[in-house]
Amino acid sequence: MTSPFEYAPAPESRAVVDIKPSYGLFVNGEFVDGSGTSFKTVNPATEEVLAEVAEASDADVDEAVKAARRAYTRVWSRMSGAERAKYLYRIARIIQERGRELAVLESIDNGKPIKESRDVDVPIVAAHFFYYAGWADKLKYAGYGDTPLGVAGQVIPWNFPLLMLAWKIAPALACGNTVVLKPAETTPLTALLFAEICQQADLPPGVVNIVTGAGATGRAIVSHPDVDKVAFTGSTEVGKAIARAVAGTDKKVTLELGGKAANIVFDDAPLDQAVEGIVNGIFFNQGHVCCAGSRLLVQESVADEVMSRLKRRMATLRVGDPLDKNTDVGAINSAEQLAKIRELSEIGEAEGAERWSAPCELPSNGYWFAPTVFTGVTQAHRIAREEIFGPVLSVLTFRTPSEAVEKANNTPFGLSAGVWTDKGSRILSMANRLRAGVIWANTFNKFDPTSPFGGYKESGYGREGGRHGLEAYLKGADN
Amino acid sequence: MTASSTESSASAHGVFDDVVRSDSSLRRFLHGLPGVDQVGCEARAAGLGTRSIKTTSKAWAIDLAIRMVDLTTLEGQDTHGKVRALASKAMRPDPADPTCPATAAVCVYPDMVSVAKQQLGHSGVHVAAVATAFPSGRAAMDIKLADTRDAVEAGADEIDMVIDRGAFLSGRYLDVFEEIAQVKEACARPDGTSAHLKVIFETGELQTYDNVRRASWLAMMAGGHFIKTSTGKVQPAATLPVTLIMLEAVRDFREQTGQMVGVKPAGGIKTTKDAIKYLVMVNETCGEDWLDPDWFRFGASTLLNDLLMQRTKMTTGRYSGPDYFTLD
Numbered sequence: 001m002t003s004p005f006e007y008a009p010a011p012e013s014r015a016v017v018d019i020k021p022s023y024g025l026f027v028n029g030e031f032v033d034g035s036g037t038s039f040k041t042v043n044p045a046t047e048e049v050l051a052e053v054a055e056a057s058d059a060d061v062d063e064a065v066k067a068a069r070r071a072y073t074r075v076w077s078r079m080s081g082a083e084r085a086k087y088l089y090r091i092a093r094i095i096q097e098r099g100r101e102l103a104v105l106e107s108i109d110n111g112k113p114i115k116e117s118r119d120v121d122v123p124i125v126a127a128h129f130f131y132y133a134g135w136a137d138k139l140k141y142a143g144y145g146d147t148p149l150g151v152a153g154q155v156i157p158w159n160f161p162l163l164m165l166a167w168k169i170a171p172a173l174a175c176g177n178t179v180v181l182k183p184a185e186t187t188p189l190t191a192l193l194f195a196e197i198c199q200q201a202d203l204p205p206g207v208v209n210i211v212t213g214a215g216a217t218g219r220a221i222v223s224h225p226d227v228d229k230v231a232f233t234g235s236t237e238v239g240k241a242i243a244r245a246v247a248g249t250d251k252k253v254t255l256e257l258g259g260k261a262a263n264i265v266f267d268d269a270p271l272d273q274a275v276e277g278i279v280n281g282i283f284f285n286q287g288h289v290c291c292a293g294s295r296l297l298v299q300e301s302v303a304d305e306v307m308s309r310l311k312r313r314m315a316t317l318r319v320g321d322p323l324d325k326n327t328d329v330g331a332i333n334s335a336e337q338l339a340k341i342r343e344l345s346e347i348g349e350a351e352g353a354e355r356w357s358a359p360c361e362l363p364s365n366g367y368w369f370a371p372t373v374f375t376g377v378t379q380a381h382r383i384a385r386e387e388i389f390g391p392v393l394s395v396l397t398f399r400t401p402s403e404a405v406e407k408a409n410n411t412p413f414g415l416s417a418g419v420w421t422d423k424g425s426r427i428l429s430m431a432n433r434l435r436a437g438v439i440w441a442n443t444f445n446k447f448d449p450t451s452p453f454g455g456y457k458e459s460g461y462g463r464e465g466g467r468h469g470l471e472a473y474l475k476g477a478d479n
Numbered sequence: 480m481t482a483s484s485t486e487s488s489a490s491a492h493g494v495f496d497d498v499v500r501s502d503s504s505l506r507r508f509l510h511g512l513p514g515v516d517q518v519g520c521e522a523r524a525a526g527l528g529t530r531s532i533k534t535t536s537k538a539w540a541i542d543l544a545i546r547m548v549d550l551t552t553l554e555g556q557d558t559h560g561k562v563r564a565l566a567s568k569a570m571r572p573d574p575a576d577p578t579c580p581a582t583a584a585v586c587v588y589p590d591m592v593s594v595a596k597q598q599l600g601h602s603g604v605h606v607a608a609v610a611t612a613f614p615s616g617r618a619a620m621d622i623k624l625a626d627t628r629d630a631v632e633a634g635a636d637e638i639d640m641v642i643d644r645g646a647f648l649s650g651r652y653l654d655v656f657e658e659i660a661q662v663k664e665a666c667a668r669p670d671g672t673s674a675h676l677k678v679i680f681e682t683g684e685l686q687t688y689d690n691v692r693r694a695s696w697l698a699m700m701a702g703g704h705f706i707k708t709s710t711g712k713v714q715p716a717a718t719l720p721v722t723l724i725m726l727e728a729v730r731d732f733r734e735q736t737g738q739m740v741g742v743k744p745a746g747g748i749k750t751t752k753d754a755i756k757y758l759v760m761v762n763e764t765c766g767e768d769w770l771d772p773d774w775f776r777f778g779a780s781t782l783l784n785d786l787l788m789q790r791t792k793m794t795t796g797r798y799s800g801p802d803y804f805t806l807d
Contacts, residue, residue, distance in 0.1 A: 004539045005762055005770060010531035184759070272727050273519030316763050325531055422514040442516045 029205025071206030088133035111331030148176030254462025259415030263293030342391035414456030717745025745778025
């Protein structure tokens, strides 16, 4: 920028967070050494090694499940809902009190901008615990009975480490289950800080157990015979493997998998706000969002105008240090993910789509990818069908509402969709015809604990959040 | 801004000849503009308000904001003495610091133009006059035009007119268009130059963001040099979302016609922090071209002293009390 009017580097202080050189597992209310090897977690913005983290072996997972079972049988399932609620409220308040610490640690370990971890992730995390605390003594009114399932094995992804933890743990605990949770191997630190919060809240030992590790640890949890419920958020590929692994058992399963959401812009849309929504839809959290609006469907009559506005807006996005309060787009979470984004983008070019990247300077260390848009994309392109999970937008056009619906639904996924139009009747008719779990109208990527979230087809099954989110953790009124 | 330019409006008029042929064609055009989603607009404006700028840039931004101030007194109790004092302050906002820039203009009622003009002399500080039966705009057209001519004859460099909100809200867009065009003609001086025309919408009375966008286009098509939010007499006056809509309008208008139109939020902007939020919004919506007193102004009377206090704080490291700055 040549103007003297430059934004300051306004870094949030790292001093609020104390990162230990190494971490063990959190089992039965205490941190213990794992019996397996350890692995490193790095700051994706700098490639700096942050800590060594224990990899839980099958034996460690077994210990954690045993602890969870004991806590379930002896304490948690016997406790009244009102008592459980007190713990959940206490956890929610501690999360608020330690919000700055959680946000900074999340940004360091994950690479997401501090303004998102501070203003979006952590507040919604606290809200989830508050919300489900409110349900704990009112389960009978939800319509799914009030009998918990037992021990829940939960495996969560790296894109919203703390938020996904909250989505999993809050309803499970509210319903009277105990949990063994595995955070993703690239982002384990906030889950371990959450373990400290459980201690601080005097949560009975074993109610929450956190085991770190990669795929093998996740498999050990999912296939453990004493786990009653499996909850997974992550890739469709792993989701299918989990579905196969639990097939034939009596485990209950919920899966939140991939997406390739259509963000549909009609010619009567509020264009300036639609452009903001497109940006928020795909560049929020570097596009590491399962419900990201990665397929822009724009009506042909306004396609050129929308594209010129979008490119102008993208040129103002600030990519860089996640801890800088002025940063809009942070780092890609891992070298592996960056390689995948690059590969699919190259495929997009090879297939003949036109690539445009925002003219931003990228830091030399760390994993970075400039916000990118592909125009001239058709349904036949791989970048229009496969989830890229990065800041890459594919733009397709349509002529009529019916065509928009057909194209939007023509995908193996069905997690979310967006509709931009000034016409209320069109919003409603589109919402009825789109096959997606969440449909946003004149906005995108908005989350709320009271609103159920989940998908169709290869985007998984089950719902998280809202009253519906309780169903996955209760035996049901008939049982 | 050279107060003598007359070039821009004529060609803008040409581009939109078909649009302004009839009330219905004008309505079709204005209602065909992209709508504004209130929630999205307010969220974007709030987001822009969180940028943090460098200390060196902040010093630059404060000086720029001072240079953008239309120092204003629009009271029934205004006297020659008050206006002379205001004009002196506009030229030397901080008597203790000669490096402090002057404001863009002083803004007064038409009968005070000659007083302000005399006091300002050749300082380069413009005299802006509110005209057209300000602030209500409720007077016969010939009176509004006479009000304008009177101010221009007295030496006003800039005319701040109010639109007829009644005509606008009842859908008589062509009446509003013609009113602006006529006032613009009344801004002409015998020597062929013209006072600059700022068109005030009174956005607090227009109520909706869609109306703000339509009014912006109407005023730009009619040849206004500046579009301005408010008289300062109605609440809410200037807000960040309303200003965002107007900035988007001037940006889009330039894209279509090649012509730049200025934006002036007025009323209620009191602190340096607020002023900088506006500058961030200008920078990210329209770009640096608009970061100039020719294209962006603050209509304010109390903002200046806060800017001066912050400016002093940046040079001395200490805050001083209000008594260290002149009242006006």
